[in-house]
Amino acid sequence: MIEIKKRPKDFIVIEEASLETDENGTHFLYLLTKKNLTTRELASFLGFSYAGLKDKTAITVQHVTFPEFKGNHIRENLKDGTYFLKFIGKIKKKIKIGHLKGNRFYIKLHGQKVKPADYFINFYGIQRLKGNIDKGKKLFKKLMEKPRKLKWRENFLIDAFLSFLWNETLNLYLSETVEGTFKTHEDFRFFIPSEPFEKIREKVPRFWTIAGHKKDYRESWSFYKKILLKEGISTDDFIKTLKNLRIKGDFRKTYLPVEAKIENDFISFSLPKGAYATVYLIFCG
Incomplete structure (x- = not known):
């Protein structure tokens, strides 16, 4: 299996979702980028709703909603990691678990020889x-x-x-x-x-x-x-x-x-919700 997660920047996850903004919406949609933090702990700390849990030892990007406006941009360094929030717009309903299509992964290979599985x-x-x-x-x-x-x-x-x-x-x-x-x-x-x-x-x-x-x-x-x-x-x-x-x-x-490609020493691919990148990498060998 490909060796991964030596550093957060070696494992990048970008959530794929279709969310329509609505100026009459009652929930506030943000794009959350975090590093070295768990989604659950950060949600408990900040009070947002989310569609899926993202890895801790990684750089992850996902959509979250708040019941109130938090500002256009928020950045904070915590003891264990960093997060950044960017306001996208209002939305009719708060995000819930499962409200995503999947995730796009970018994983550093560190020179490892890999044959992407189809x-x-x-x-x-x-x-x-x-x-x-x-x-x-x-x-x-x-x-x-x-x-x-x-x-x-x-x-x-x-x-x-x-x-x-x-x-x-x-x-x-x-x-x-x-x-x-x-x-x-x-x-x-x-x-x-x-x-x-x-x-x-x-x-x-x-x-x-x-x-x-x-x-x-x-x-x-x-x-x-x-x-x-x-x-x-x-x-x-x-x-x-x-x-x-x-x-x-x-x-x-x-x-x-799976359609995967290797570029600049990264393997990248998309998976639907509920599928595990770590399992796919076992098949790449």
Whole structure:
């Protein structure tokens, strides 16, 4: 995998969104540029709404909204990093999670030899999984015995566990269906098909089920059974607990095409919301 994030300026993320300004709007739209700061912490500090979380060890650009006007330009150096706000205009509704098309990435290669992949498997990234899976699984098993309403952090841990199951079931399916090999990155395994994109589209379903009590699992169910057995969870208890937690489930795109280019020692590419640049880079190798 490409080595990244040595310095914030080595990893640049620019949010892609379609937002129409309206002079009669009641929310104030700003473009936020930040370095070495998390979106969540900065939002808590400044009081803005945002569409997606952006990396800390990076230079990131994203749209945010405030309930009141903050000025045309604001720049501040904090203890850990810097942020800059530029007023764009008024907007009818405040930005919420998911109100974006995707992100454009610019990643410094530092002379590394890279062959951009024209597609990748849309696995959940290590940022979502690391340090959260075991906690999420432990919490899920407790909820199997005694269901209750969850706090935000607990919902996040359950989501991380379900993301892990999505990855593992798809890993198993791919390893039995197409040619390829596993690559390990930070103790997580990802199956990397060696077949061209045309063959993947012929052999692999376009969507893979995110676990929930109302979703059609289609061909994924037999693989969920195998992984759940390995994790010590019965399928009946699994579905019952999802129902108690009101987790309906969803579908996630299994693979994504990518157009990437290398210029001035940077690789650049765009990904839709919910996709992970770090996963794509594993496929570039």
